[in-house]
Amino acid sequence: xxxxxxxxxxxxxxxxxxxxxxxxxxxxxxxxxxxxxxxxxxxxxxxxxxxxxxxxxxxxxxxxxxxxxxxxxxxxxxxxxxxxxxxxxxxxxxxxxxxxxxxxxxxxxxxxxxxxxxxxxxxxxxxxxxxxxxxxxxxxxxxxxxxxxxxxxxxxxxxxxxxxxxxxxxxxx
Amino acid sequence: xxxxxxxxxxxxxxxxxxxxxxxxxxxxxxxxxxxxxxxxxxxxxxxxxxxxxxxxxxxxxxxxxxxxxxxxxxxxxxxxxxxxxxxxxxxxxxxxxxxxxxxxxxxxxxxxxxxxxxxxxxxxxxxxxxxxxxxxxxxxxxxxxxxxxxxxxxxxxxxxxxxxxxxxxxxxxxxxxxxxxxxxxxxxxxxxxxxxxxxxxxxxxxxxxxxxxxxxxxxxxxxxxxxxxxxxxxxxxxxxxxxxxxxxxxxxxxxxxxxxxxxxxxxxxxxxxxxxxx
Numbered sequence: 001x002x003x004x005x006x007x008x009x010x011x012x013x014x015x016x017x018x019x020x021x022x023x024x025x026x027x028x029x030x031x032x033x034x035x036x037x038x039x040x041x042x043x044x045x046x047x048x049x050x051x052x053x054x055x056x057x058x059x060x061x062x063x064x065x066x067x068x069x070x071x072x073x074x075x076x077x078x079x080x081x082x083x084x085x086x087x088x089x090x091x092x093x094x095x096x097x098x099x100x101x102x103x104x105x106x107x108x109x110x111x112x113x114x115x116x117x118x119x120x121x122x123x124x125x126x127x128x129x130x131x132x133x134x135x136x137x138x139x140x141x142x143x144x145x146x147x148x149x150x151x152x153x154x155x156x157x158x159x160x161x162x163x164x165x166x167x168x169x170x171x172x173x
Numbered sequence: 174x175x176x177x178x179x180x181x182x183x184x185x186x187x188x189x190x191x192x193x194x195x196x197x198x199x200x201x202x203x204x205x206x207x208x209x210x211x212x213x214x215x216x217x218x219x220x221x222x223x224x225x226x227x228x229x230x231x232x233x234x235x236x237x238x239x240x241x242x243x244x245x246x247x248x249x250x251x252x253x254x255x256x257x258x259x260x261x262x263x264x265x266x267x268x269x270x271x272x273x274x275x276x277x278x279x280x281x282x283x284x285x286x287x288x289x290x291x292x293x294x295x296x297x298x299x300x301x302x303x304x305x306x307x308x309x310x311x312x313x314x315x316x317x318x319x320x321x322x323x324x325x326x327x328x329x330x331x332x333x334x335x336x337x338x339x340x341x342x343x344x345x346x347x348x349x350x351x352x353x354x355x356x357x358x359x360x361x362x363x364x365x366x367x368x369x370x371x372x373x374x375x376x377x378x379x380x381x382x383x384x385x386x387x388x389x390x391x392x393x394x395x396x397x398x399x400x401x402x403x404x405x406x407x408x409x410x411x412x413x414x415x416x417x418x419x420x421x422x423x424x425x426x427x428x429x430x431x432x433x434x435x436x437x438x439x440x441x442x443x444x445x446x447x448x449x450x451x
Contacts (some may be wrong), residue, residue, distance in 0.1 A: 028290035051186040070295040073200030084190040135292040
């Protein structure tokens, strides 16, 4: 991770954090679908972020979101899990020829299909963990599952839209 | 020994992951009982200031509803006041009566953050210890019951909403004096359940549910909601759905209830419990 990446990541953290707290905070589409767009920040960190640092960043992000939501530990647990799984999922999804060194996770460098698969997997895992931890058990299983799936679709849509907003099609340098 | 270190080193990412998840798990458990640290919640100064700025902006868009609500409440209070004045002119007070009529004091507060769609919901209000709000005080709105104070900082407090899986309110049906407990099943934010009602009572749709006043947190007679559906299930228990009178998505102003006699009630009850143990 270069210093330049660090500054860019910090800016993304502020953008995604502000979106979450100021816009999507208590928004619930149809009463089921929530948008946890702050996750976008963890998804687009540079590929070569060291594993341990990644988990610490995940923990910090989760903790800050938890303070606002009064759900201490729940977002933290889900984010640490995402930060842990992310390198493995990136490995599984390696395109033919591997990744370029220092490459960014973006539509222009990896293509829509790759980004969509990657984001769907991680967002779904995050939301499942989050909603089941929140309801603290499986006593309202299908209701919670429905909420998790609807929210995944919502977050995913907003995340992909944000990717189209942030990156120019000619490539990001 | 060397091999052990090699082993630990090669699994360092996984071990670190387990460590962080353990910390998160510990935070969840610790936050679930009521003695959690005051810093890590939304009554924290920095978090609360951001939420307050946000609600300041949002408030302009709901001014009309808030005004209408305040006018309605004023009318209701004026009517109640006239009745009380007439009563007072008929009966003279004794000293203990005057203490009891001033038993509950209301502290008005503005809601700066509220949720109703999550599995456990919390509210942040803009009054804290400096405005003599304390933990465990009851919170009501003009429409009805809201919750109980969980944590206070100097200028802000967080409130456990009635829409929380560990919130149980001792309540009764108004005209019939049937006791029960109000709890939320985590699904619909407008519906709560009245539990533990013996089946020899008759409960019908349209009955009014109010607080029973059996604890030192809420006075008797605070509106909770209207019975929407009441039926006996196959285990011979009543299943009663109550439509809440408070709409949590529209909450703007609330009152925190300070029970002046609470220390006296608490110490008396504790003394009684200890007495029976011996």
